[in-house]
Amino acid sequence: MLSTLFVAAALAGAPATAAPVSPDRTTVQASAQTSAPAQSIEDLAQKFGAELHAPDYEAALATAQAIEAHPDFAGWPTQRRRAVILMLGLLNASFEHYEAALPWLVQATGWSDTDKSVWLTRVEVELHLHDIDAATNTLTTVVRRFPDALPDISEDFLLQRAHARDADPEAAFALRLALYDAGWRNPLASWVWVSLIDDLMRHDRADEAVALVPLVTNPTAQVQLHALKRYDALMAKAGAGEFDIAQAYDKDLEADRLAAEDTAGDKALDKRNIYISSLLLRGRNEQVLALADAALAQPENKSDVEAAESRTWIMDTRARALMALGRRDEALAQQQAAAARAEAGQDNVSQRINLGWLYLRLGRNADALAAVKGIGRDEASAFGVMQAVQVRACAAHALGSSELEATAYAYLSEHHKDAPGAWRDALACKGDADGIAALMLEQLADPAQADQAVADMHDWMTPTGLTEFDLALERVRAEARTRPEVVAAHDRVARTFTLPQLGDMF
Structure with missing residues (x-):
């Protein structure tokens, strides 16, 4: 500039x-x-x-x-x-x-x-004008015309745009293909490559997708390739053998540990954030606290925007670990502190939404509404808006605010493909197992959506520190996913795995 x-x-x-x-x-x-x-x-x-x-x-x-x-x-x-x-x-x-x-x-x-x-x-x-397709097309032009510029573009931004669900599928495909052709590789890009595999298969170019399989190194992304039957022919061509799930997850965690320990300078906090988040997903909450406390004790360089963002997310992860350990007051104080921090010089929308969800978990519904007040398309992505409206819907339902509840659920229903998990959990908030089952049947019948429902039906680790709110939601979700018609629809398209990690988190 x-x-x-x-x-x-x-x-x-x-x-x-x-x-x-x-x-x-x-x-x-x-x-x-x-x-x-x-x-x-x-x-x-x-x-x-x-x-x-x-x-x-x-x-x-x-x-x-x-x-x-x-x-x-x-x-x-x-x-x-x-x-x-x-x-x-x-x-x-x-x-x-x-x-x-x-x-x-x-x-x-x-x-x-x-x-x-x-x-x-x-x-x-x-x-900023919410013309996502135009922005995606323009970014694709940048990647193709200026491949040497890729190191100067935020890796987080490229990952976000390449894996975003809010762009036209063809525009998103063109961007992912341009990044691949330009030689862009990122250890966190597994889901980008899974999406590109899907793109190529949709265009009857499955042979080109074979070379992408080795780039999928995230174990949960690997699980998707092994679980969904539509990938079977591709995996056979790629020479994928028997999948050792425990080994894949252990290897991934070890890679995160080494990166966190070996990286110095500006990227050190980012790598520690990734490792701490991985430990949280493995249920190692005491380790999360020890490493988070050590990271947060370091002097903050407030001029480094990316480091500041990593610091905020470490605070968020620390709050989640405290909740898992039953230390709820400390968890709330930590999440409030994270939400009070700026996000790239702006209001911290992500942490406000997460704070709203924590208030829901604690039964503080009016506070949940206040936390997400005013969050809309000018402040958040389509995915982020869905999460904010999910908080609004669940809180309004609990408070008996019928008008706000109706408005929120209408938005979630209309835009549910922007964040299917948000719609699922909003339905769970009001005990609508029928609605969740219908959603899962819709997803399982559509290759473009099936991954969400298939992931929901794996056998994940059981989280600790659950609140009454958490338990109520899980009862409704479990009722939906164990219905015979849902199980039958799942078994036609996928396999179920037992995974050594916590499942979907808000």
């Missing part, structure tokens, strides 16, 4: 003595009131350059708009016109005027020599 602003400023006639800093995200008008030009376009260009250099980005945005509206703008040299167009896109994006920014960024990315940072800004803007 900085170098792009600097180059654009120079092209527009600004002094090229120093690169301006990024603009503050203050509120400015998205459009300037312009009238017949009282200044020449060259005078405006000099003014624009001075404002960028000052820096006064609010004024620079207004001046850029005046330059673009000037009658002499069309006759300006191409490079200078492009610089102003680029600045209109970048400045509007920086001031969060996303609708105003997008047309300029689309125009700028139509030039053959546009920098990759401009393309990535366009992706960000499209995501």
